[in-house]
Amino acid sequence: MTEDRSTDAPALRRADWGQAGGASRAEAAADLVAELASRVSPGTRLGTKDELRARCGVSVGTFNETLRLLQTRGVVTVQRGPGGGLFAAEQTPMAKLAHSVLALDASQADVTQALRIRNALEPLLWQDALWHASPADIRDLRLHLERMDAAVEAGDDDAFVRANWRLHARVAEITPNTLLCSLYAALLELVERHALAVRPQPGVSLAQHIHDRCRLHAALVDTLEKRDRETLMRLVAEHDTTTAADAE
Structure with missing residues (x-):
C-alpha cells in the first residue's frame, strides 16, 4: 500500500x-x-x-x-x-458530518444537545422501521431484547444500557435514508461514550426502571412486526423521557 x-x-x-x-x-x-x-x-x-x-x-x-x-x-x-x-x-459529505459530530467536546452540554437531537430523530427512525423492517430485522431486534432481558435479570444496569444502545443502532440500520442513519449513529456513539448512568424517575427503583424500559422496547418491536403505526407513535412518545444521564 x-x-x-x-x-x-x-x-x-x-x-x-x-x-x-x-x-x-x-x-x-x-x-x-x-x-x-x-x-x-x-x-x-x-x-x-x-x-x-x-x-x-x-x-x-x-x-x-x-x-x-x-x-x-x-x-x-x-x-x-x-x-x-x-x-x-x-x-x-455524510461521513464528514459524522466525524464532525464525533469531534464535539465531551462536555455535559455537548452530550445533552446530542441526546436532544437524537431523541428528535427517534420518531423518523421508528416510522421508517415500521415500513421497511424485514423478518430478519425483527429477529435481530429480538436478539437485542434478549440481551436486555438478561441484563435486567442480572441487575446489571450498565449492560442493560449498552444492550439498549445496540438495539437502537440496529433500528437505525433499517432505514433506507442513509443521511438519517449516519447522523443518528454518530449522535448515538457520542452519547454512548459519555453517558453511562441510568437515572430512574423519582420514587422508582433502579431495578423497576430498567424492567419497565425493557418492556417498553419489547412493545416497540412488537408494533414493528404488526405494522401498528398508531401504537408505535404512542410508544415512541412514551419512550422520549430521557436525560443526558439516562440515555436509553
Whole structure:
C-alpha cells in the first residue's frame, strides 16, 4: 500500500475526534484500522477481514463490532468475492458530518444537545422501521431484547444500557435514508461514550426502571412486526423521557 500525502488526511482516528480514553477492544481495533485507512488513498485495499482481525488481535465477535463501527463512520467499504476485503472509503459529505459530530467536546452540554437531537430523530427512525423492517430485522431486534432481558435479570444496569444502545443502532440500520442513519449513529456513539448512568424517575427503583424500559422496547418491536403505526407513535412518545444521564 502506498501512502497518499498530497492532501490532508481525514479525521478518522479517535485522537482527531477529541475522544476520551477508556475505549473498548472493538473501538481500539477500529482505531487501528482507521489509522491504516487514513494513510492511503480512497479505494486502497486494507486486507481481508481475517487478516485485519489477526492484526488487531481480537475475536471474531469483537471484530464484527469493529467492522460495524468502521462502516457506520464511513471509514471502510467491504467487497465480497475474490480480491475482496476491506477498502479505504471515499470521505463522503455524510461521513464528514459524522466525524464532525464525533469531534464535539465531551462536555455535559455537548452530550445533552446530542441526546436532544437524537431523541428528535427517534420518531423518523421508528416510522421508517415500521415500513421497511424485514423478518430478519425483527429477529435481530429480538436478539437485542434478549440481551436486555438478561441484563435486567442480572441487575446489571450498565449492560442493560449498552444492550439498549445496540438495539437502537440496529433500528437505525433499517432505514433506507442513509443521511438519517449516519447522523443518528454518530449522535448515538457520542452519547454512548459519555453517558453511562441510568437515572430512574423519582420514587422508582433502579431495578423497576430498567424492567419497565425493557418492556417498553419489547412493545416497540412488537408494533414493528404488526405494522401498528398508531401504537408505535404512542410508544415512541412514551419512550422520549430521557436525560443526558439516562440515555436509553
